[in-house]
Amino acid sequence: MQAAPYAVLGTRSTILAVDGQGAVIAALPESNARCGCS
Incomplete structure (x- = not known):
């Protein structure tokens, strides 16, 4: 599994994790946005 940088885009209710x-x-x-897992 390759580690790729990703951007986290946040709104008031939704977080999107987007890769490179x-x-x-x-x-x-948003309540789960602090997860550090991949």
């Missing part, structure tokens, strides 16, 4: 190629890794509720 623009693919959405996860759409998480």
Whole structure:
């Protein structure tokens, strides 16, 4: 599994984790946004 940088885009209710190629890794509720797992 390759570790790729990703951007976390946050709104009031939704967090999107997006990898370096623009693919959405996860759409998480804000309450779970602090997860450090991959």
